[in-house]
Amino acid sequence: MKKALVLFLVLSLVAISALTVFAKNPSSSAFKVHKGVRIKNGVSSNTIRMADGSYRMYYTGQGIMVADSVNGKTFTNKRQVLDLPQVQEVFADLTQISNSAIIKLNDGTYRMIFEGRSGAQDSAPRRLYSAISDDGLSNWTIEEGVRLEDGEGNSVFTSVPEIFKLSNGYLRIYYCTGTKTKSAVSSDEGLTWNKEGLIRLNKKMKTLVDADITKIGKKYVLLFADLPDVGKKKGKKAKGKVKAKAAKLQRIYRAYSKDGRRFKYSGVVIALKKANAMDPDMVQVKGKKHFIYFSKMKPGSMSSDILSASYR
Template identity: 25%
Template sequence: MLILLAAGCSLTTTSSSDIFDVPILTNWTKESGIRVVNNVSTCTIRLNDGRYRMYYPGADGISSSISTDGLIFTAEAGTRVARGTGSDYDADMAKDPDIIDEGTFYRMYYTANAADGKHRVMSATSTDEGYTWIKDAGVRINYTASYDQLADVQAALKISSNNYLMVFVYDWNGPNSLKGAISTDGLSWEVKTLTGFTDNCMDPDLILDASNNIIMFFAAPRTTSGPEPMDIYKATSTDGLAWTVTGRAIQPETSEEGNIVGDPDVILLPDGSYRMYYYGGNPRVQSDILSATATSL
């Protein structure tokens, strides 16, 4: 039986030492149990047959698990997107999957780590419900020196038929750690500057709400004194470039979460509610995939 845990906080403002002086949101209800043990950076899609497929970093690339209810996941054999070899841009690692449903196929954007330490965003497509993937030619977001060797942990959103938005981490220590990109076809991207964020914002996830407003969930340290505690925040935008942080959505409270939560992965459920998958715990030691639900964003 699934036991729902109350979020354990009321709507209130954060303390004066917090980076974002925003309310603590109470619409997310944490679900008990662990969805996937010892992993981070998931992307979950709901298949046409009603099952859920979750993607995450694996030893040889991007792996997946399958579920009939979105709560109990079973690992699938093989690797969905294998890392490359030799001088391939993804020879060291393929990770951080994020998927757009294009109707007749899925496109996955993923972080490609090269052997020289540079990170880029690449993509792959699938026509069989996200099981078999073929890498697209070229690079979606390329490395440049101004990105501090990073084009990393990206999130993509199809706003309309010829309007795509991507947000990615580009500089862990700069004045604004997130950048955006826009595209008319999902393949060629123009990098843009975002406003509304601070240092060390990371793990973006993009979704449209019921009114087609652009919503981002992302992780950030709570205060300037150190990386912990780490919370998940909500931000809104009308154009995908100028953002307003509106609340703290998830904060670490349980033993599984420890002092860190991150990598939000939000999906729309059949009844119109939402489920957020996220990791809890220190990813350098062990972090598990957890979940929470909300009737609205």
């Protein structure tokens, strides 16, 4: 009986210790956040590996930017590849461009799907447009027409595209519609898309945005963020006053799928203590080792930095 009691106490202490460690660093043990900043004043990256093994990161800054890296941690040669005035030559009503996703086509050229907002307000319509380039860096040609338009209710909100090439050669795009994520499939390398509807998660969540998809082995790995809880909630009373409850910070989560549409929730993987973590962007380093780039933004701030973490 005494041995059983001692064993129970030991196991309890181990459990408490594990919970304490998790509280201090709630990120998954498989994810290790690197020190330092990869890109200052950047957000929403889309990183691809080049034939020579280097890393090319597209991100939102002053328009659509790009930077290069040999090791995936130090990025240099930051420059603009697409700006608003160039896009306005074809789409005069657009007031902002952001959130690019790049795919290399079968003929070796590159297509960029990007978000365009037509209006000054955050609630203004957001649609997905495209441009094409021989090398993915220069001489981008804006393509006519809207690639994709969707939303929730009466709003037009089509944002943060993520493109994945399927085994049959088709493309699947994941995109945010405000608080949820949907997908669509293209058989003509991204010119036209057939909508598939909401992606499914076996856990109820208020929001699921900023989707990033990577296939590791036979499983699709989904990384996604939530939106900050900015509802008016009351905290505990203190000396007759009611303190406002602090908004929950954005975190990055993981889920798995066999088909890329129905996912099994796997928990929080990146959570920062005093800042939002969002816009995950996973790229393979070698074998099962991957880097995850993500955006860090402090509450109330209008600027963000791009950080990185290791995933194995």
